[in-house]
Amino acid sequence: MSETARHQDNEEPIARIGLRLAAWYAVVFVGTSLAIVLLTYRLLAASLEERDQQLVTSTLREYSQRYAEGGLRSLADAVEIEQRSGRRERMFVRVVRGPSETLFLSAPYAWNDFDVSRLRGLGGLEEILSESGTARLEVASARLADGTLLQVGKSSENREVLLARYRTVLAIISLVIVAVALAGGAIVTRSTLQPIRQLITAVRGIVRTGRIDARVPVREERDAIDELSALFNEMLDRITTLIRGMEHALDNVAHDLRTPMTRLRGVAERALQSNDAQAHREALVTSLEESERILAMLDTLMDISEAETGTMRLDVTAVPLAPLVGEVVELYENIAEDKRISVSSDVSAELTIPADSKRLRQVLANLIDNAIKYTPPGGRVEVRARRDGSVVRLDVADSGVGIAPRDLPHIWERLYRGDQSRNERGLGLGLSLVRAIVVAHGGTVDVSAEPGRGATFTVKLPADSKGPSITRV
């Protein structure tokens, strides 16, 4: 993938987030504002309509009064005067007798638009639409004492003009609202995404240059982005530690393998210089044995490195301790018998421990193997396990040669061999492996020993499963 393509790939998601944020902001803002605008419009329209209707009914009441008092003549005069003087808004007034005989009609010229013959004249308010459809005539009727019908009406034209003007104003306001919403959305989005953009730039810089010692700047806002930055830095720290650990481990493995490889080479070279067939056979056998040792060593070194760098995969289950101890003790039964060493174990039957059973077996095997190795014939090896507060304490004690004080600090080191151990077969890796595995399980291992008075190795492992850290670095 080319650099620019990758750049776009990284740029696009944040632009998409930005667009989504801005869109949401605008939609919510515009939606609420328009709802308010619409509501005020409806309220205004309703109150204008109500006012008109009140005017119609009150005028109708007034004119029927006048008709009752002074007849058609008086009504006509009143209408004439009021319309002329402009004291009252222009209205439609009609007096009808029988089905269709109009006795009196007063209506503004412009109102010829309305087809008043369609009025039926009964009950409440009637409405007729103008021919052009732009206005309505709202008419109230009243049956007078002499049987004639008085009709008073008003056109909605004025009201419509007013509302139309109001609509124009609202439209302008709405446009302003939308503009404000878009601008606001953009600003909010920018200010929210700015730190994320910075974080991305910083992280991309680190990824591109491969400089894992660089760190992302953490602002002092204490918000989610800061937390993310801090976490990212923490992750980098861990990665750095892990890589250093692995480099270290690799160096060690390379170093530790050089000695046995040199031995192997030496054997082969010596054999080449000799002409004796028997010597050649011997050399080949030695080479095979040596290569077995190198393989065993490589496996053990890898185990130690994995455990130490925290990359060892632990398959943790609740391991019943008594059968496990029994099994390992049985493995060394014959050897112990040959050396006349009594191996006893004292583990309560119900004791279980969260651990990787294969690894734990390896720990025990190494400790028991060690104990038998350094105990003279007729001696004792004891394996004890019991719960001690929040830990399970596992002791492997022997009545052997013990450990010299000057060796004591070094016994956990890889390939360290004390004076006593030089005569014994082994890789010098057993105790390092024991410690690495125990530490990977979140436990500790210790030794108390005196020369000539035996040694006791004590392993303490967490008794409760808190998920032993497998990513410990």
Next chain:
Amino acid sequence: MVEDDATIADFVSKGLAEAGHAVDVASDGERGVELALKGDYDAAIVDVMLPRLDGLTLIDRLRARGVQTPVLILSARRTVDDRVKGLQAGGDDYLTKPFAFAELLARLQALIRRSTGQTEPTRLSLGNLSLDLLSRRAERDGKPIDLRPREYGLLEYLLRNQGRVLTKTMILSHVWGYNFDPGTNVVDVLVSRLREKIDRDFEPKLLHTVRGVGYVLKAS
């Protein structure tokens, strides 16, 4: 055998030829598929890391074409990945490099035995040494031999593989189920105890040490 390392391919095919097997060698995955589709083989040995087509894909292809030849997988990885485990569940086997030739031969022959469906014997014997698998009793020259459980396990394993060299690692993992080096040589000790019981008072000696490699049970 599909293996790109010429030296390994050479020593394995020579060894197998000596053991009475005919071997064809392919040096990459594609050629491996061709060979396996053409011939009717008793078993295949397939390296995982191969040029052009990796070993596991090769096996998938063969299985997809209905080739049921049992496969012994060779891997240079110390930890066995899940796909290989899956294949193992399907009847195949795997071996990690470096391996002892004796172990490769033993596993290969076990694979062939399994796939040809040989019936399980109830009694194993070599010369005048015999082991009854039902009553779990051993005897030599008509005299009963008293065996402890691990000794019995070792003798059964040796008898089933008579004539073949078994390495210490094989014995350790077969008799105890351990796959790590327990330091002191528990295998040597067990072997010498068994030898004491089955060979000391009898002739000919059956349990031999092959120096640098392991042990073999055979008449001569």
